Amino acid sequence: MTEVTPKLYPDLVGFKHRLPHLTEALGRKGNIKIVAIGSSSTAGVGLIVPFPHRLELALRTRFYGRTIDVLNRGIGGQESPQELSRYGSDLLAEDPALVIWQVGTNAVYRKIDYSFADVEDAIAVGLDRLAALPMDVVLMDLQYTQAIVDISNNDPPEQPGAPPLADDIELRIARAAARAGVSVFQRWALMKRWHADGVPIPDMGDASQLHTSEWATKWVSIALDCAIGAAVGSVRGARRQPFDI
Numbered sequence: 001m002t003e004v005t006p007k008l009y010p011d012l013v014g015f016k017h018r019l020p021h022l023t024e025a026l027g028r029k030g031n032i033k034i035v036a037i038g039s040s041s042t043a044g045v046g047l048i049v050p051f052p053h054r055l056e057l058a059l060r061t062r063f064y065g066r067t068i069d070v071l072n073r074g075i076g077g078q079e080s081p082q083e084l085s086r087y088g089s090d091l092l093a094e095d096p097a098l099v100i101w102q103v104g105t106n107a108v109y110r111k112i113d114y115s116f117a118d119v120e121d122a123i124a125v126g127l128d129r130l131a132a133l134p135m136d137v138v139l140m141d142l143q144y145t146q147a148i149v150d151i152s153n154n155d156p157p158e159q160p161g162a163p164p165l166a167d168d169i170e171l172r173i174a175r176a177a178a179r180a181g182v183s184v185f186q187r188w189a190l191m192k193r194w195h196a197d198g199v200p201i202p203d204m205g206d207a208s209q210l211h212t213s214e215w216a217t218k219w220v221s222i223a224l225d226c227a228i229g230a231a232v233g234s235v236r237g238a239r240r241q242p243f244d245i
Contacts, residue, residue: 003215004198004199006194006197006199007193007197008190008219008222008223008226008243009190009195009223010226010227010230010242010243011191012186012189012190012193013185013187013189013190013223013224013227014227014230015138015183015185015227015228015230015231016183016184017181017182017183017231018158018232018233018234019098019113019136019138019196019228019229019231020136021095021097021098021134021135021136022034022098022136022228022231022232023232023233023235024097026063026066026165026235027135027236028233029065029066029237030066030067031067031069032067032068032069032097033069033071033094033095033096033097034055034056034059034068034069034070034071034096034097034098034099034100035070035071035075035091035094035096035098035099035100036051036052036055036070036071036072036073036100036102037071037073037074037083037086037087037090037091037099037100037101037102037143038073038074038078038083038100038101038102038103038140039074039075039076039077039078039079039083039102039105039106039142040074040075040076040077040105040211041074041079041102041105041140041211041212042053042072042073042074042100042102043072043074043075043076044072044074045076045206045208045211046206046207046211047215048206048211048212048213049214049217050072050074051073051217051220051221051224052070052071052074052100053070053072054217054218054221054222055070055221055224055225055228056068056069056070058222058225059135059141059191059228061218061223061239061240062138062225062229062238062239062240063235063237063238063239064237064238064239065237066237071094071096073086073090073091074102076103077106077110078106079103079104079105079106079107079110079113079114079119079122080103080104080107080119080122080123080126081114081119081122083101083103083122084122084125084126087126088127091179092133095135096135097135097136098137098138099130099135099136099137099138100138100140100185100224101123101126101137101138101139101140102139102140102141103119103123103140103141103173104119104141104142104169104170104172104173105142105143105148107119107165107169108148108151108152108166109144109147109148109151109210110167111151111155111158111165115158116158116168116169116172119169119172120172120175120176123139123173123176124176124179125239127134127139127176127177127179127180127182128180130150131180131181131191134242136182137180137182138182138183138184138189138228139173139176139177139182139183139184139185140184140185140188140224141169141170141173141184141185141186141188142166142169142170142188142224143187143188143191143197143204143207143211143212143216143220144187144188144191144192144194144195144201144204145191145201145204145209145210145211145212145216146191146201146202146205146209147205147208147210148166148210149201149238151165151166152164152165152166152167158203166188170188183231185223185224185227187220190220190223191204191212191216191220194216194219198238202231203215203216204216226242226243227242229241229242229243230242230243
């Protein structure tokens, strides 16, 4: 298993949009909620600590003195249509300052169960529903692991002439985000760049080669913390610069 320290590529994973609601909440120094909603990439698998818990600890360190809770609302095997149906109880009821919505993985991995068009529509509806509320939204896309890469490269696309499955769903996520004016945390592109830098794909996956490994989960969480720090900007009491590790 690799022990290297990867580059975080702020030009790649940095958000296109600021986080005004989270910034305002941090300025009040009160209790701040962030909801992470998604599938097993959010919920966590096995003994690997999932990104919401890691992010919570990182943000509490970065923004010292604030009570920041990152609520894990991941359910394994789900995709955007099921996650959208949980908005009321798992997201809106918490009144978060920031929502991190992890999407797309099961559209590829369980492609017989999901239409990519339905997945994109559910993302668009969910983003539209959140647009009028006082909360920021970030989408998190696929993980670059062997199982997803193999399915994407070896299975036929949904429509003749369409790009490989992962590229197709990546385009759909980016399109939905652009229409809604929200940022995408580009996990797929970041991990793919790590592989190009020499990190073997198996080292970035767990035993199933579907979910991210301990190493990859750790560094994805660090990159996400840094991206949030950069999008918030200067906050009194912040202990680290945005892309410090």
